Amino acid sequence: MRVQVGIIGAGPAGLMLSLLLHRAGISSIIIENRSRQYVEARVRAGVLEHWTTELMSELGVGERLRKEGLVHEGIDIGINGERRRIDFKALVNKTITIYGQQEVVKDLIAARLAQGGEIEFEVSDTSVDRLDSERPIIRYKKNGEPREIECDFIAGCDGFHGICRPSIPKGVLTEFERVYPYGWLGVLSESPPVSHELIYSYTDRGFALYTMRSNSISRLYLQVDPDEDINKWSDEEIWNELKRRVSPETAAKLQTGRVFEKGVTAMRSFVVEPMQFGRLFLSGDAAHIVPPTGAKGMNLAVADVLFFSRALESFYKTKSTSLLDGYTKKCLSRIWKAQRFSYFMTTMLHLNPGDSEFDRRRQLAELDYVTSSKAASTALAENYVGLPID
């Protein structure tokens, strides 16, 4: 088989790329090792930056998002129970939308298939070859039968644990990483959100985040040890700890409900440079990971493939490779700003084991400053809603 762009991975990056390429009249195929049901059920991100929602509308996949997405004009930051609001609308005249990543994935898959796009689910033994030639190859198996796709370009959208990044020869890539000494215990519950917007809560017991998926489904997180055993936590203990990490007034409003999803996620910051080798281009989690405190992961993946699609369009229209050659530089400018912001939000809001009393007081001063200074809260707001995409 032959295609202009072979895409590995049907997550937000791969799916969004295939839609962007279709709009540009560029052929692609997506190969994915999980089932459609699996990828559509995978619970992950929840926040769409303002420009991401605009892009989905522009691509004609924003209808359900506009109907079911929750538009938020700000967030609350709790400081040992005292809630202070960061008003995005007033500060930067922008909003965010709460719409689960699994809903984004469902919409993108449905749209791509409706266009007649090809998505091969449940493949195995994926590999790439001839990356430094003009005809790179993707090999995989479908129902045990070997398949081969000859491409002009390969998009490595296969996430942090994919095969694309490791397929780049040794010595080409430099990795930058920071691992945090805590993780998040996350739950989904059949219970109404405790507040109409998100609460990022710093307490002497640790961080907690009160978010949601709808007006009847809450998404809740607790700072725990990075290797915490989820089986140690009964639902009741989770609810009790969530009540301890907000003010008594807010705790009194926290309605419990059936917990139907729970797990522990470790936290890391990771970037690989460059994000390309020959005709292989890495996008999204295949190239970078951010701690979820800044709600950047999925949005950053979409930004990468927007830049890649523009570079491919320019190449096929003019044969110029300048945007392709500049892909890494263009993406990293946004990625490192997102890393900075995610690190800032994570270290400001989490209880860092081993911190001294001085560190705690400095951290409280930072929280006090960021939530009371117009300049500081404007800086937080412009990063949280999404820096301009140019």
Ligand code: FAS
């Ligand atoms: P993805 O990992 O989403 O997609 C990669 C796809 O490639 C997957 O479908 C995978 O099955 C497929 N694949 C892998 N190897 C393959 C192979 N060999 N062959 C074929 N296919 C292959 N971000 C936020 O903004 N907020 C959050 O709260 C948040 N929570 C998260 C919680 C968890 C547990 C995780 C893991 C991530 C979380 N993220 C969060 C980040 C997440 O949303 C990612 O940024 C986002 O999924 C990135 O999208 P992709 O780059 O498309 O990668």
Ligand code: PHB
């Ligand atoms: C979520 O809704 O899952 C979510 C929201 C904001 C974050 C992280 C996760 O910073």
